Amino acid sequence: MSKFASLRGFKDILPDEIERWRWAESIAHETFATFGFSQIRTPVLETTELFTRSIGEATDIVEKEMYTFQDWDGKMVTLRPEGTAPVVRAYLEHHLGAQTPFWKLYYTGPMFRHERPQAGRLRQFHQIGAEVIGEIDPRQDVELLSLLTRFFERMQVADLTLEINSLGCPVCRPDYRAALQAYFEKYLQELCEDCQRRFKTNPLRILDCKKEGCKAIARNAPSPIDHLCAECREHFKSVREGLDLLAIPYQVEPHLVRGLDYYTKTAFELTTRKLGAQNAVAAGGRYDGLVEALGGPPTPAIGFAIGMERLVQLIDPAQVPASRLPLFLAPLGKAAGAVLFPILLALRRENIRSEMGNANIGLKSQMKRADRLGAEYVLILGEDEMTRGTAILRNMSTKAQEEIPLSTLTETLSAKFS
């Protein structure tokens, strides 16, 4: 055990895993651009109030999971626990809404929540998120969901379920909440301890309880969809019709609840059975009230976030394009090393990926190393070749070898490998 180790819930991402990360990120950049999104990068540190205002004072995130501390000047600051509030903050701070009516933005980066780590849950985790600000049309919900499903399609991640629900709006949610409380009041004694607490703080959460007793009671609870106001009902209907039109499979999940206060109307999750208890790989929804809550004009918006660690676990490593090494230079002895070293740099100047062995160790070891690096060709230069004024180029898969004159070595190699 080394003296220092990373903090609990904080993980190193090592080279063998990074291939999958980079592949996911590059597909994300491509796909999001295809759908008309621009990237935005916001700081990881923000004023604490940004999150308490947006996420909600009574949520778990704000109550017990934020990395909050006092800065040297006395200001309370927080490592961002999620990406939406900072994006909206930037949108307002830079008056983006005044320039064009609506924005499609995406971001990637680390988020921080002080939770107990478990499978698929870390204290520093990474998200790719997308936000569409300034459009109420249900078609926008559909477009965003089509982006989400398209991305996972390109990642070749299968067996995902898109669950959608409507959480209503400030007009209809209080009604629904009251109806829910009226219903659960009859069974209050039969609910679990947690749900008895939820009854007061957030009755919607009872719908999400995993205990069998509560599940049974919740099964007959009033559905949020039956209590939507006319506008929300129409919106939800249009979203479903749009998904049908695009043949995007989904499941209406009346018990789907979101943990952040700012969500309204459409809410959704992309879930899998392959990740244990933390089964959501992506989630999001509408937040039509957030921009206004943060001091801007009434502005509808919708977004989602993808959990990178969870996504990476679902990626089949075989799908990731392997990075190959075209050429490995194997010099035998000091003189050969002196010849090949400048050639190595010349090749790299031509952007030819190449690697060179240690001239002081045996050919066998160098071959072994070349093989491990996945080299397609090995260039061998020993004493015999030096006197002949040639080098041997070995094809590692066919084992065929050819001699190349030293006088034209650089030209021959750069022509062959560029």
Added chain:
RNA sequence: GUGGGUGUAGCUCAAGGGUAGAGCACUGGAUUGUGGAUCCAGGGGUUGGGGGUUCGAAACCCCUCAUCCACCCCA
């Protein structure tokens, strides 16, 4: 924050009071200058840390730390 599991070689794991082991990986050799396969050899450990019981502890007890899984919650 609560509960349970697990900490032994770089990795995966044996040894359940009596000399710390195997497989894989690594290094070298069989092949004085040719990779993957095979065979042989070698290097590597204060058994997570601390304390206790014992003639003797990797093992039993206590504390602590780490880690995993689950609850909670969420990406």
